Amino acid sequence: MLSKNWANLFLALCCCFFCYQTFNAQKEPLIIEQNEAPMSSSSSELEFIRPYMGHLPPDYLTVPEYNLTACTYRKSMSQMTTNAMCLLYDPKRFLSENHSFNETWKSKRSCKAADKNGFGGFPENLQNTSRYTRFVFIRDPFDRFISFYLDKCLHEKRCYNCEPEDLRCVVKEVYESLLKISRGEQALLTKMLNSSSYMDIHATPTSWVCDFQQFRNVYYIMVIGSSFDERKEPISKFVEILRRKNVPEVYISKIEGNLLTSETHHSTHNSEMRKIAEEKVKNDKIIRDYLHKIYFYDYLVFPEFDRAHLDAPYNMSNSSFDEKYRKDYESLIKSQEFLSKLKN
Structure with missing residues (x-):
């Protein structure tokens, strides 16, 4: 009788072990490491990059004579804007020293010497004045x-650990680095602000810059493109702003003409490599998955952006999908405002 009970117990244990192994064998292929974004994954397996991570100090440029302040961020006409504001800050010096709108960060701009006098910033006591x-x-x-x-x-040969032509690798590196920053990993933030590793600064979501989490609604926002046709309308709006601020027409004319026609040395919109990259971004599903997860919130925060080129359901404004994530970032704003009040 005893041996029969032991036999039954052994049989029961074998059955339990078999069921356990079978269950785990079915689950195992679905396991994805938390910090890994596999190249073959679908977008549903990737976490969104959060909006409004107010880590980056805004790059303000201020011309007190006209009560005018610009905020610039990388890869969004920042060089041209800086040159226009330099001209307005000290036009006599800008013209006498033969500065041009083709100058870049490496150029010895005359307005750099004026940083201590308020050009390269926006004093806090002025930020809430109308x-x-x-x-x-x-x-x-x-x-x-x-x-x-x-x-x-391709130009500077700074490409994480990727081959320059491997756009899949690049977008994955950007995603993983920004994801760690958005999760609040301070070491990554410190690295990001270090001038020796500045790649992420050039790829950050737009909502991360210019204190948009606090001042989004006080900006005149103009969507700029790289081609002549994509520049005309926003530059026309900028000219209207300058006229309202009583900027002399001679300076307005110079700024308008140069913004429409000038290009900095690292301009890329006419290159053959750009056409190749555009095709990859348009047709490669893996690249698009990553880009949607990095930048989708930008399209929610800034309705000025055209979403027609996004994949469904990202391109459908006012949809239930859209509303879900809109509520998420509105909740994030409220939580950040609450934390800000606690700190103060």
């Missing part, structure tokens, strides 16, 4: 990513 007009040029996130990739990977 007399200052604040403007910014923003750029479609997918288009901006292509410009970033061409300039940093």
Whole structure:
């Protein structure tokens, strides 16, 4: 009798072990490491990059004479905007020293010497005054990513650990680095702000810059593109702002003409490599999965962006999908405002 009970117990244990192994064998292929974004994964397996991560100090440029402040961020006409504001800050010096709108960060701009006097900033005591007009040029996130990739990977040869032509690898590296920053990993933030590793700064979501989490609604926002046709309308709006601020027509005319026609040395919109990169972004599903997860919130935060080129359901404004994530970022804003009040 005893041996029969032991036999039954042994049989029961074998059955339990078999069921356990079978259950785990079925689950195992679905396991994805938390910090891994597999190249073959679908977008549903990737976490969204959160909006409004107010880590980056805004790059303000202020011209007190006209109560005018610009915010610039990388790969969104920042060089041209800086040159225009330099001209307005000290036009006599800008013209006498033969500065041009083709100058870049490496150029010895005359207005750099004026940083200590307020040009390269926006004093806090002025930020809540209505007399200052604040403007910014923003750029479609997918288009901006292509410009970033061409300039940093192909031109400057800074490309994480990827081969320069491997756009899948690049977008994956961007995603994983920004994801860690959005999760609040301070070491990554410190690395991001280090001038020796500045790749992420050029690829950040638009909502991360210019104190948009606090001042989104006070900006004059103009969507800029790289081609002549994509520049005309936003530059026309900028000219209207300058006229309202009583900027002399001679300076307005110079700024308008140069913004429409000038290009900095790292401009990429006419290159053959850009056409290749655009085709990859348009047709490669893996690249698009990553880009949607990096930049989708930008399209929610900034309805000025055209979403027609996004995949469904990302391209459907006012849909239930859209509303779900809109509520998510509105909740995030409220939580950030609450934390800000606690700190103060």
